[in-house]
Amino acid sequence: MILIGDFWFPESEILGCIARLASAGFDVSVIHVLAPEELAPDAEGNLLVRAIEESGEIELQSSPDLSQRYAIELERHRRGIEDAIRRRGGLYLLERSETSIEHALIGALRQRRWVM
Secondary structure, X not given: OEEEEOOOOOHHHHHHHHHHHHHOOOOOEEEEEEOHHHHOOOOOOEEEEEOOOOOOEEEXXXXXXXXXXXXXXXXXXXXXXXXXXXXXXXXXXXXXXXXXXXXXXXXXXXXXXXOO
């Protein structure tokens, strides 16, 4: 099973889903898709942050420290998902949202050596 998404959910929920799929006998792999602005936000000054999936907003003051903390937390979140997938023998790919789905899937299948 190949899961494709941005995985902006609590890590415990993601890991629980992966564990349930793996225990049901699925070979689980992930294509983690993030927009360029999610990978490296270009933000300065006062910000109003809104999650599309949830209601509510957060006002933030941008600073170099905020950007650095975001990068650290994103990497921690991404690494947690990758580690969970790899421990179960799955494939993890991080792709930018502008990457075509064909390119991402062919890349995943090639890494699995399912296509040459």
